[in-house]
Amino acid sequence: MAHQFFFNPFILDNLPAPSTGFDVVQDLSEPRLRMYITSRGVKTFFVRHRSHGRDKRIIIGKYPDMDIEDARAAVADALARADAPKNTKRRKITFKKFVDLYMTARVRRVAASREKLVRSINLHLAGLFDKNVADITRDDCVAVIDGIRGTAIRGRMQELLQSMFSYACDAGYAATNPIDDLPKVVQTRRVRPLTRTSFYRLMRAIKSVKSQNMRAAFFMLVYGFAPKSQIFAMQWRDLDFNHDTWCERPLSDAAVVLLQDLPQNGRWVFAGRGRGHLTDPRRAWRAVAAAAGVPNLTMDDVNKFLMRQLVWASDREDLRTNMNNLLTELMA
Template structure:
């Protein structure tokens, strides 16, 4: 007699394995614990075999009969249903394993960056990290790398273009392509989607802009006093105040390390690998500059960096943080972090300071045969005098005093 659903539902455990036949090889087995499952007996190559079709009630009697018929049809075609089931399970496990091994773009970036940063200098490694984490990962970071298309990368780059960051698009595109080529090489993904992005015509050409800087005392009065009102994180606020006093490039200032600061002797000494010209650089510190750096000791003294990121004690602030602060203060398009170097150079040259002192302080390379021989401590005494005079001059402007030109070149 064929089974009924009512019969199956009412069947109870009796402490032994029970087998209730439905017919045509299908049966319901009830374990000692009372678990009910459908099984089917079939014959392949003259040998009897059993296959479990599923557990009741998740699998109903009607569904079990349909599965039984499917297995029968497979057997008639010479297919061993147990081997077929094992193969399907293995394929599913392979798919699940592949899913577990898939990387997001953020994971690929971290792996690629960690692999390469040992061979990069600090500035380059920081530039790569900043550009990718600021511009690319917020858009595509959570995407699996094998699903990212050229159109999605273009979308991320177009967002940069809309923000007026056209000068950074090429670098982000290059870094992203290198990242994907690394992934292809290790078998983490099959293609580099950046490879198929057209080289030209797709993005607007950018016009080169001057590095904005102020030189009029009235403008500097507004700027210096505005900087004192900055309400962002303390690292950026202090770096903003220090920037006009030290003539460092934004990356050099943002990445300033405590190991580079000698407060006892009033000096910053930056090694060649952090300098644009790949030469060590010494910066005499004015009294004002020393006080600003000292004010960071309670905040970041236990970190490697003077201007520690508000998000992580093991990283410095982004070099663009200073420019962002200037924009927040209303000086976007008027003054940039790099522009402080131009401000100092313009005014110090106008006021007659020794040109060699100024160029040395800016860490500029010189084609002049005399200036071409670089000594990191060259003109240190004169530059120390100049830097203190410059900080005093800035304080005078900020106070709104009638500032007298500070021509003390000694020339």
């Protein structure tokens, strides 16, 4: 919190400079007026303004070049100018080009997460690409959002559009945010359908998969006690059959038997198309889930079902024993 006192020349002239960074003080006569003092002794009047959920610092002037009374009088004008609607830029910009600007200015993600976001935008928001940002209406946004399957991704895309148009307003590409008053997408929590009975049916359905590689990958979702992203990216070099471990984590007995029966060709345990590993075999999994009588079952549901029942142990051998006991109990 900023130090508060009545600004006067004697106090401001004798304010000490911080050793590093800057300090902030606040005027009691005009509480919206603040001053920050840098480590070099530079003193600047400013006001804070919150717009679209973001705090901004509006500089009024430097002290002592600007008098205290002049700074107090300038507060109202500075805030009024900040609240005034911005004129849209004369040069129009399409939504597709604007997305590139938004990604550069506002998105801070690692490369893999950034690529995933770009794929989602290209898949779900392509209907807006050819429109000028300033011409996009609420109905245009509603049509795009309503065309997205799944309430979870629909809600995320609506939040993303909200952020994009807020930035467009700040940058002057749009006068208003067309979805400011759009109700949020109602999301219901999905009930995970796997039970002990359906688990038994799932194992029988996996056993009937014709492809050895796919069948082994699906069985490892059960025996490996790990999410699908880690199972499918498993590499032979990470496996130690002398100690029955995978990246220092214990392997269940069923996992060891399964892996030792697979041909050790190439880098990946579960090879995919080209030189990569298996990523997301949705079509094959849907067939397995349908055969098991749980059509809305996802691959990660299997791991979560097992991890909820697994008794954790810090000792590797104790954890392996708990894995084996749980699998024996489920498949009895």
